[in-house]
Amino acid sequence: MHRNASWPVGGLIVLLLAGSLYAADQWPDYPVRAIGDYPNSMTTGGLTIAVEPLEDQKAQKTHFNTEFGKKGFLPVLVVIQNASNSDSFLIAKDKITYGFADGALSTPEAKSKAGSIVGGASLAALSLGGAVFAMKLISNATKVQQNILKKELQSNTLSPGASTHGFLYVPVPKEGSRARLLLRFLVARVGSDETLSVELQF
Amino acid sequence: MTPNQSVAALLFVPVMAVAVATAPSQGKEGQAPPKFALDAALVLSPEFCETKFTKGSTMSGKETFEVGKAACESLEPALKTAFSNLARVDAESASGSAQVVLLPRFVDVGATRTVGAFSDRELIVLVEWTAKDAQARTVWIATVQGAAKRNMGNVFTAGKNRRRIVEDSLKDLAKQSAAKMLAAQEIRDLVR
Numbered sequence: 001m002h003r004n005a006s007w008p009v010g011g012l013i014v015l016l017l018a019g020s021l022y023a024a025d026q027w028p029d030y031p032v033r034a035i036g037d038y039p040n041s042m043t044t045g046g047l048t049i050a051v052e053p054l055e056d057q058k059a060q061k062t063h064f065n066t067e068f069g070k071k072g073f074l075p076v077l078v079v080i081q082n083a084s085n086s087d088s089f090l091i092a093k094d095k096i097t098y099g100f101a102d103g104a105l106s107t108p109e110a111k112s113k114a115g116s117i118v119g120g121a122s123l124a125a126l127s128l129g130g131a132v133f134a135m136k137l138i139s140n141a142t143k144v145q146q147n148i149l150k151k152e153l154q155s156n157t158l159s160p161g162a163s164t165h166g167f168l169y170v171p172v173p174k175e176g177s178r179a180r181l182l183l184r185f186l187v188a189r190v191g192s193d194e195t196l197s198v199e200l201q202f
Numbered sequence: 203m204t205p206n207q208s209v210a211a212l213l214f215v216p217v218m219a220v221a222v223a224t225a226p227s228q229g230k231e232g233q234a235p236p237k238f239a240l241d242a243a244l245v246l247s248p249e250f251c252e253t254k255f256t257k258g259s260t261m262s263g264k265e266t267f268e269v270g271k272a273a274c275e276s277l278e279p280a281l282k283t284a285f286s287n288l289a290r291v292d293a294e295s296a297s298g299s300a301q302v303v304l305l306p307r308f309v310d311v312g313a314t315r316t317v318g319a320f321s322d323r324e325l326i327v328l329v330e331w332t333a334k335d336a337q338a339r340t341v342w343i344a345t346v347q348g349a350a351k352r353n354m355g356n357v358f359t360a361g362k363n364r365r366r367i368v369e370d371s372l373k374d375l376a377k378q379s380a381a382k383m384l385a386a387q388e389i390r391d392l393v394r
Contacts, residue, residue: 088388090343093330141262146312146326154309154345155330159387190341190388 027147030054030063032165035081042198046084047158049185049198052077054167064151066144072174076183076202079165082158088190089158096153098170101182101201157190235384239393242285243297245305246274255311265364267311269327272372277306280376284383294334302341302392304383305332309345319356324349325367327375331382333389342388348375 035041041050054060054075057067068075082089153166172178185198253270281304282288289300297303309328316323326349333342350370355363383389 088342090340092343142312142314146314146324149310149312149326149328150347154328155343157342157344157386157388188340191339 027063027065029151030059030077030167032077032079035079035163038079040200040202041079042200043083044198045189045194045196046082046087047089047187047196047198048081048083049200050079051183051200051202052079053181053202064144064147066148068169069172070174072171073169074172074178074181075167076170076181077165077167078153078183079163080158080185081163082160084160086160088160089196090188090190091156091158091164091185092188093153093155095186095188096168097184097186098168099182099184101180237284237286238302238384238389239286240301240389241299242281242288243300243303244278244281244288244290245292245294245297245303246277246290247292250274250306250308253308255308257311257313258315262315265313267313267325267327267364267368269308269311269368269372272369273306273308273327273329273375276369276372276376277379280373280380281383284380299336301336302389303334303338305334306330306379307332316354318354319359320353322351323354323367324351325371327368327371329375329379331379333383333386335392341392342386344382344386346375346379346382348372348378350374 035048035050038050038052040052041048054063054077055069057069060067060069060075064075080091148167148169151167153164153168156164158164168183170181170183172181180201182199182201185196185200187196187198188194189196251270251274253273254266254268256264256266258264278288278290285302289298291297294303294305307330309330311328312324312326314323314325326347328345328347330345331343332340335341348371350367350373352363352367352370354360
């Protein structure tokens with residue numbers, strides 16, 4: 001009788017294990033569209049940067065097998081395209097900063113204020129941020145962590161006509177509605193002292 | 203010609219056409235891509251060569267990956283395939299008259315864990331490269347990922363397997379780094 005009763009429990013454990021292993025390989029890449037299709041983008045000096053915050057928890061679960069909001073992060077897809085015919089650009093992660101924007105930042109004159117808000121916090125130091133909280137979430141946390149790392153935006157050189165994309169994991173309050181966020185990208189043009197500054201709010 | 207021969211001919215002709223069309227882009231088999239005619243300095247600082255990442259928690263068990271040591275063994279021979287002359291130095295200030303200075307920096311390491319000793323785990327290592335010209339201006343940056351898979355191992359073999367997966371992933375990273383540099387137009391421009 002006891003032996004028979006243990007079968008459903010054992011079977012359930014096997015199914016759960018198999019399910020989690022199967023799921024680990026089933027987190028598809030988030031679809032990336034043509035850069036012109038993103039409503040939140042900015043073009044300057046031949047460089048276009050677009051951002052799309054991934055707020056939908058269902059989509060987060062599909063592509064990352066985790067929910068970021070409860071742990072105080074928001075994944076933001078960044079797509080960057082170099083439409084220049086001759087110039088290359090350096091996308092360095094330690095030159096990407098974030099902050100909370102206020103209403104005044106919507107005017108071009110407020111850029112310096114935005115800089116002071118954003119300047120202190122670099123996303124380069126947050127590589128592990130997303131990973132650390134993933135560790136605490138679920139049993140196959142290391143696979144979730146690996147997936148978060150693989151999908152992260154990394155430093156790169158954009159040659160003429162090239163594009164790149166990836167996620168940034170921006171800290172946000174765990175509860176309540178979030179304030180408007182601002183991302184600032186400082187991008188250097190290869191072979192010159194020129195640095196482009198691109199700021200996007202969402 | 204029998205019906206069978208006709209069908210075979212119809213199938214064979216398109217295959218040949220595709221083969222002929224793609225042949226020039228494939229290059230000669232076994233031929234290594236040309237090196238950059240540049241004097242390069244590869245900066246492998248003592249700090250870089252001693253880099254270790256510790257992953258895991260007290261509950262899940264901590265693991266240390268000695269990626270710096272493996273990187274400093276793998277990078278120099280791999281990058282010699284990309285530059286006509288490559289010197290290893292331990293600081294950027296020692297790069298002398300190099301036309302291009304190559305600086306690696308570890309970004310992160312990701313290691314999966316498995317339940318069974320004989321299941322494959324994956325290790326990925328991310329390194330960010332910065333290439334500077336003779337005037338110390340940054341001309342190129344790139345993040346390269348090296349990856350390897352190997353058994354987790356049991357209580358007796360886990361340590362050895364961990365060292366091997368680190369070595370394998372860094373060998374892969376070194377190979378990927380050389381390929382990425384050879385494909386970089388911004389480094390190629392320094393040859394002129």
